Amino acid sequence: MPGGFGWHNPWPLELGGGETLDERTYEALKRAVGEGGYAKNEDGIEGLWRAVRTEALACFHSMAERAILQAFPNVATDHIPVYEELFRITPRGGAPDEERRIAIAAAYTRRIASDHPSLLVAMQSLDPRFLLPDIPRATSVVVELGKAFEPLTGGPFFGGGRTSTAFPNYASEYIIPVVLDLTATPEPTAVEQIVVVNAKRFLNEVLSSWITYEFSFGGSAGFILDLSELDATGLTPS
16 A cells, blocks of 8 residues: 555655555554554544554654664754864754755765865865965975973073973964955955855864965055055055
């Protein structure tokens, strides 16, 4: 008998085909009391009582399958919030489960390399104005000479009571310069600020723990002035 509509068929998950688990359970409860031992009118109080027991038993019977399904984000139900916490996804208010499943499944299966070409493609998919300047090694900082930690015997060190440098093994090759080219409109708008926030979130997920980044809005020309107010836009020779 093909699956019908109604309380005994949780369609569209079980639409068509053979009897549903609810239907099989309901028929088993009817047969358990013997032929003629149940009311012929299944729409009455006895039929409703049996229907309630059927739904409870069918739900209990499907618990193992339901638990297994939570291991797969594309079909998860109870563990949707677990995946969202894992991937730091905040769903919109009132978002249906399917929309949330699509988001966590995409995060679960995303594979993005952290090499320069792959990063550039990924960043420009967020906004085509993103640039990742490739700084030549000849003009980069490879290492800072000096001691990273105070001598074991104590003695003068960096001053200020510190026992180690704030920048051990500093090298600019571990810093990725990121430019959002706003040459036409140097001041970023509120929308562009959101783009930068999303880009930072992406880089925090993709980059290795010893790699950091610096953002600027000056286009491809100019250079960064560290902790100056010009740092946001860069300095050009004009």
